Structure formats: structure tokens, C-alpha cells
């Protein structure tokens with residue numbers, strides 16, 4: 390390919406359901422590559438298989454990219470000169486190219502019904518429709534031109550098959566995998582077009598569109614590698630070998646544990662999303678979780694995905710979109726599958742959470758509080774965030790409780806509930822309460838309560854000025870007991886900060902309640 394040709398890449402999903410996170414990674418790599426080369430990224434919808442079409446999938450995919458900040462230059466919903474970009478709207482174009490292959494003798498019409506093909510597969514082990522068997526089948530080559538024309542005129546359904554010459558080594562020059570070579574004898578005469586719905590199959594539509602849309606690089610998932618020799622042969626059959634795009638097949642995303650491909654079941658089992666956004670399946674009514682709804686920040690998802698299959702070398706892991714664009718290197722992508730380490734995804738989220746200001750986080754936390762029925766100002770929410778964002782939370786797993794750093798805004802709710810909701814009961818069997826509420830606790834709390842009642846300036850400094858001397862003189866160690874009063878359990882920020890946040894009235898109220906209930 391001419392190196393002066395401007396880079397044009399495409400992301401070409403089939404709207405068969407929610408976009409899998411691996412598809413998002415593919416789109417991201419296309420985006421990074423396009424931006425790095427000042428090229429264009431095209432959004433094409435490959436919907437020629439109407440049996441697999443799912444309502445809402447296209448909108449879902451577009452919404453996911455809007456959320457993530459992956460921008461397209463042309464395509465469905467974006468416009469451009471190479472449209473239409475939805476394959477179901479390009480029937481006439483494909484028909485013309487299928488005819489071109491038929492006229493050149495590179496493809497042929499075949500009438501074998503599904504039943505006939507099934508019977509053949511039953512009778513012949515590993516049956517393949519190819520040079521060794523096509524002479525036994527009901528097609529243009531065995532029936533002749535006139536009979537074929539007659540059957541078509543009579544309305545018999547047919548398909549158009551690609552005529553593959555056997556015994557040829559077909560080379561695919563893959564940017565990531567190098568020279569991939571297979572022998573054409575193992576390929577079957579793929580169906581390119583079906584009269585039943587007047588639509589091409591994936592292979593033909595894909596090649597024709599990549600050509601007409603002047604695509605220079607095909608960057609896609611590893612699952613398409615086996616199709617690529619066929620695609621090379623199609624380019625040659627059309628005489629387009631000089632403008633054939635370069636291929637790059639990305640590594641698979643692997644399960645977080647063990648071997649094999651990442652699947653939705655892994656997400657359900659281990660508790661992480663495999664879709665960018667929540668998805669409501671229109672047929673089953675089932676809801677699948679999404680990164681957005683689970684509280685991930687888009688920049689964290691981008692950073693996490695970008696490093697699944699590629700890394701810039703060195704120690705730097707936190708990279709902005711611009712840094713990713715500058716450093717991305719398709720040639721340095723790994724051939725080997727990339728383990729989907731979702732804990733690393735959580736780590737990225739925490740890092741990006743801590744990079745946001747308390748004001749920003751406070752605004753989001755206030756919204757969450759409102760959903761929980763708590764009225765709090767953004768300032769109050771921000772104050773709580775700043776006290777609690779670096780804490781550890783305990784969470785439940787099948788193997789019992791585990792701990793991790795606060796990584797999501799939603800982690801803050803169970804952790805910070807006591808800021809907004811006073812204890813209404815105390816669990817006397819709770820280890821912390823048992824230890825902290827001994828004999829004399831009630832009397833000590835009463836003293837502290839009466840002392841605090843005299844404090845006018847209830848800021849941390851104001852409380853300290855009055856309480857610290859009392860602690861010094863009496864040798865009292867009131868902190869855990871006081872924590873029982875205000876929190877009801879052994880967690881939270883330092884006591885003065887908490888009391889300052891709650892305010893004098895609330896502090897005295899909670900202390901009275903605890904003294905009455907526990908003594």
C-alpha cells in the first residue's frame with residue numbers, strides 16, 4: 390500500500406446484542422491508531438444477517454462510545470461521503486459486485502437446499518463444498534448455464550459461492566502476527582450472496598465495503614483471523630490487491646482465572662461487568678450489568694482496556710487518552726491473549742477517583758445520597774468524601790468477607806451511612822462495642838457530653854481547645870467509647886472531624902441516646 394494514503398480504519402459491529410468489552414477494546418485500538426496518524430475512523434453497521442438482528446443494539450453501541458469518549462469521523466449517525474454505512478441499505482451495491490464475480494467466473498450459482506447439504510454432511514465425513522466435491526452438487530458448474538438461467542427465472546432460491554482454486558498457499562501479512570499462511574485447499578467455497586433475502590454474507594459485504602470506503606487497516610479481534618485468507622482471495626478476485634488493507638488481529642481477552650476466553654459467565658461468577666453499559670435484553674427481559682452503571686469512570690475504563698494487549702513499556706500505567714494516542718504502537722501488540730484482570734480495573738478506577746476533586750465527587754455522592762432518601766448539600770457530601778475516600782471497605786464474596794480500597798462512589802454509601810443516619814440500636818455482642826463500652830463508660834460519656842455542651846465553636850480546633858485539656862487532666866481515653874455513641878461501630882474518621890461535621894446538636898443527641906440505651 391502507498392504510504393501517502395491517509396489512514397482510514399473502521400469499527401464494524403454486527404448489531405446482535407450489547408457490545409462486549411472486547412469489542413470496545415477493538416474500537417479503542419482503531420481510534421488510537423486513527424488519531425495517531427491523523428486519519429479517520431468509520432462506524433459501519435454489519436447487519437446483513439437479519440436472523441441475528443437485535444433491536445436497540447445499534448443505539449446501545451453508539452451510547453457506549455459517547456460515554457467513553459471514542460469519537461468517529463464518519464458512519465452511521467455521523468454521515469460522510471462513503472455511505473450508506475448500514476449494510477442492509479447497500480443491497481444494490483453488493484448485487485453489482487456479486488455479478489462482477491459471476492461474470493468473471495470467480496463465483497458460481499448453487500441450488501443445493503439445506504436438506505440436501507445436511508444429507509451430504511451426514512453421508513460424507515468432514516464434507517466441504519470445494520474443488521473436490523463441487524462437481525457432485527447442484528450448481529451452475531454441473532447443471533450448465535441454460536439450466537441455471539431457467540431455474541433462476543422460475544424463482545428457485547439459490548446462493549452464489551466463491552470458487553476457490555485448491556492447492557495454493559495464501560499469505561496474510563498481519564501487523565501483529567507476521568506472515569500467516571494457509572493452503573487454499575482447506576477453504577470451502579463460501580456462500581457470498583443469497584437470493585432468499587437478496588443480501589450478501591458477512592465476507593462479501595465486509596470486503597466490498599472496506600474497498601469502497603478506502604479502508605487502509607483492518608484492526609479486529611482474533612476470532613476473524615481464520616477468515617482473513619478468504620478475504621485476501623476475495624480482494625484478488627476483484628483485482629483490488631493493490632489497495633488491500635493491512636490486517637492486524639488483536640489478542641483475545643482471557644478469563645481472569647484459568648484458561649479460555651472471557652465470557653459473560655465469568656463476570657456473573659466473579660462479580661464484574663463485561664459490557665460497557667447496562668443492557669436490557671429485549672427478548673429475555675434479562676438485565677446485564679455495565680461498567681457505567683457499576684460506577685466506573687470512563688477514563689478508567691479506557692486506560693484499563695488500552696493496556697489489555699499492549700503496553701507502552703516503562704512503569705507508567707496511568708495514561709490520558711492523548712498519551713495513549715501518542716504512545717500507541719500496533720506493531721507492539723501482543724499475539725498472546727490478555728488476561729482480563731478486573732481487579733486491575735478497580736485499581737484504575739480508584740486512581741482516577743482520587744484524581745477528581747472533592748467537589749466533583751461530592752456532587753456525585755450527593756446524588757447517590759438523594760437516591761437513598763438522604764438530603765445532603767454538595768458541600769456536606771464533599772466533606773464526607775474527603776474524610777472517607779482513602780478508607781478500606783469490607784465486601785462479601787463467596788469465600789467470605791474481603792477488604793479493598795474505596796474504588797467507587799457507591800462504596801462510600803455503606804461506609805458513610807452513619808454521617809447521615811444516627812445509630813438506632815447497639816449490638817452488645819459486637820466486638821468493638823464490648824471492648825469500648827466497659828464499666829464507667831456511661832459516666833465518662835456524660836462528662837464529655839456536658840463538656841461539649843459548653844463549646845461554642847464546634848470546629849475541630851474549637852472542640853480540641855476544650856476537650857484536650859480534660860483528657861490530659863483526667864487521663865481519660867474516651868475515643869472508642871465516643872465512637873460507639875456517634876457511629877455505633879468501630880469505623881469512621883477521627884472523632885473531632887466527625888463531630889464537627891455532625892454539629893453540636895446532633896452530637897449531643899447521639900450521645901444522650903447511647904448513654905440511655907447502653908447504661
Ligand code: GLU
Pocket residue numbers: 401402403435595607608609610613
Ligand atoms: N461484523 C464483524 C463483527 O461483528 C466485523 C469484523 C471485522 O471487523 O471485519 O465483529
